[in-house]
Amino acid sequence: MNFSYDTGVLSLGRILGVPVYVHGSFILLALGMSYGFWRHGHLVLAAIFIAMLFLSILIHELAHAVVARRYRAVVNRIDIYFLGGLVEFWGHRRSVAQDCAISLAGPLSNLMLGLVAAGLLMLIPGNVPAPHIVGGLTIPAHVPPSMLERALYATAYINIALCVVNLIPAFPLDGGRVVYLLVEQRWGRTFATLLVSSAGLFFASVSLLVLFGTLIAGFPVWSPPMFSENWRAFQAARRGQGGWHAYAS
Numbered sequence: 260m261n262f263s264y265d266t267g268v269l270s271l272g273r274i275l276g277v278p279v280y281v282h283g284s285f286i287l288l289a290l291g292m293s294y295g296f297w298r299h300g301h302l303v304l305a306a307i308f309i310a311m312l313f314l315s316i317l318i319h320e321l322a323h324a325v326v327a328r329r330y331r332a333v334v335n336r337i338d339i340y341f342l343g344g345l346v347e348f349w350g351h352r353r354s355v356a357q358d359c360a361i362s363l364a365g366p367l368s369n370l371m372l373g374l375v376a377a378g379l380l381m382l383i384p385g386n387v388p389a390p391h392i393v394g395g396l397t398i399p400a401h402v403p404p405s406m407l408e409r410a411l412y413a414t415a416y417i418n419i420a421l422c423v424v425n426l427i428p429a430f431p432l433d434g435g436r437v438v439y440l441l442v443e444q445r446w447g448r449t450f451a452t453l454l455v456s457s458a459g460l461f462f463a464s465v466s467l468l469v470l471f472g473t474l475i476a477g478f479p480v481w482s483p484p485m486f487s488e489n490w491r492a493f494q495a496a497r498r499g500q501g502g503w504h505a506y507a508s
Contacts, residue, residue: 429459
């Protein structure tokens with residue numbers, strides 16, 4: 260490991276042969292997502308949640324990298340930061356089907372992890388204590404979940420959420436990339452940019468409304484897409500311009 264005080268980036272070395280870098284802005288994401296835990300003093304739960312969040316994002320990006328390599332792309336690095344993660348790679352021209360496969364690899368890896376965690380939760384035998392009897396009334400006893408159960412809950416929740424969010428058709432999400440590729444090959448990049456950015460503006464607005472509502476409830480929830488980059492893409496498409504890479508960074 261190597262931390263740069265100048266850039267605020269931690270180098271984790273190579274994982275599956277790919278350099279991995281964690282930006283300081285990821286801490287903002289992690290603290291915000293776990294706010295409801297540490298606000299009420301549940302520091303262990305917050306730590307479990309942050310660890311599962313980091314591992315889930317890392318696996319998501321590694322899935323992109325592995326499939327990209329299968330199609331002879333050169334993977335330069337993986338960055339984990341405020342918006343989640345980003346894989347930087349380049350290579351020879353690929354087919355639309357191959358690019359779609361690379362884009363979908365990340366969300367599908369999260370879906371698989373989430374389903375495995377949910378399945379393991381179902382296999383844990385229930386620990387049901389004897390109920391209390393007070394004044395002739397039977398009151399069921401409450402048993403808090405174990406740390407293993409909490410970790411599995413966090414893994415299932417985070418990964419299914421990552422899968423759903425990344426399939427949203429917006430810049431710069433994987434779902435947006437797939438929709439862009441499919442539309443571009445038939446109607447051109449300008450219309451593809453207009454379509455994806457319009458959807459992105461809608462979902463970004465929904466995300467802001469959810470954030471305000473959950474802030475009031477004391478458990479803030481936020482997710483991409485960002486309003487700004489989809490607005491830039493939308494404005495460019497209205498001028499007859501378009502393209503994925505110009506607005507997906």
